[in-house]
Amino acid sequence: MDEHEKLLPIANVGRIMKQILPPTAKISKESKETMNECASEFISFVTGEASAKCRNDNRKTINGDDICWALASLGFDDCSNAVVRYLNKSREFERGRAAASSSAANQNKQDYVVAGSSNCSERR
Amino acid sequence: MRQAGMYSGILSGGGISGRTGPHLLPLARIKKIMKKSSVDVKMISGEAPLVFSKACELFIEELTKRSWNMTIHGKRRTLHKEDVASAVATTDVFDFLIDLVHPNGNDVNEDDHVPEN
Numbered sequence: 001m002d003e004h005e006k007l008l009p010i011a012n013v014g015r016i017m018k019q020i021l022p023p024t025a026k027i028s029k030e031s032k033e034t035m036n037e038c039a040s041e042f043i044s045f046v047t048g049e050a051s052a053k054c055r056n057d058n059r060k061t062i063n064g065d066d067i068c069w070a071l072a073s074l075g076f077d078d079c080s081n082a083v084v085r086y087l088n089k090s091r092e093f094e095r096g097r098a099a100a101s102s103s104a105a106n107q108n109k110q111d112y113v114v115a116g117s118s119n120c121s122e123r124r
Numbered sequence: 125m126r127q128a129g130m131y132s133g134i135l136s137g138g139g140i141s142g143r144t145g146p147h148l149l150p151l152a153r154i155k156k157i158m159k160k161s162s163v164d165v166k167m168i169s170g171e172a173p174l175v176f177s178k179a180c181e182l183f184i185e186e187l188t189k190r191s192w193n194m195t196i197h198g199k200r201r202t203l204h205k206e207d208v209a210s211a212v213a214t215t216d217v218f219d220f221l222i223d224l225v226h227p228n229g230n231d232v233n234e235d236d237h238v239p240e241n
Contacts, residue, residue, distance in 0.1 A: 006157045006160050012149050015148070016148060027202070042179075043161065044158075045220050046179070047165060048161055051165050055164060060166060067172050067175040
């Protein structure tokens with residue numbers, strides 16, 4: 001499979017896995033590699049769906065909203081909700097930066113705190 | 125690609141995976157994987173890899189948690205590839221991964237024992 005050429009760094013994947021597991025858990029090298037392949041497949045799968053939507057809408061550029069839409073469309077509901085919040089926060093940040101750099105206006109920016117868990121699954 | 129520093133405030137200041145600081149996953153690599161997914165993928169906004177960095181993190185966490193459940197069920201403390209395969213087989217939303225974790229897809233005549241539980 002040529003997907004081996006385009007994988008995420010295994011160290012990053014391993015770190016995310018380790019984060020979510022109990023401290024005494026061990027992770028085999030093979031399972032990290034498998035997880036890495038699954039992550040790449042996930043990206044391809046969701047991108048394909050987002051790309052199809054763009055084509056349908058006669059748009060050329062896949063944007064963040066398309067990814068959010070694709071996630072929901074493919075059944076990753078919790079994931080979709082979490083990344084929508086994340087994306088909105090990121091956009092607020094960008095707007096704040098743009099405003100700050102374009103003028104020296106006193107701007108009261110509220111701190112947006114993301115309430116609740118941003119994990120895909122329900123709380124333990 | 126924009127520099128990671130621009131977004132570190134978002135990632136570490138809002139309680140979203142703040143425990144690991146700035147980007148968990150490299151945006152340029154994500155973008156490459158996206159481009160490779162189809163010839164139809166031509167232009168990708170700057171936001172899209174950022175969204176994926178979060179989505180992938182959540183995806184890996186979810187699949188890892190479910191895989192670990194399999195490990196525990198087998199009374200083991202080491203997460204193995206087979207646990208990932210079992211988690212995929214028992215979770216509908218991960219159906220797209222079936223062929224990836226059960227590499228018998230080339231020969232359709234072969235019996236593929238997938239636990240149905």
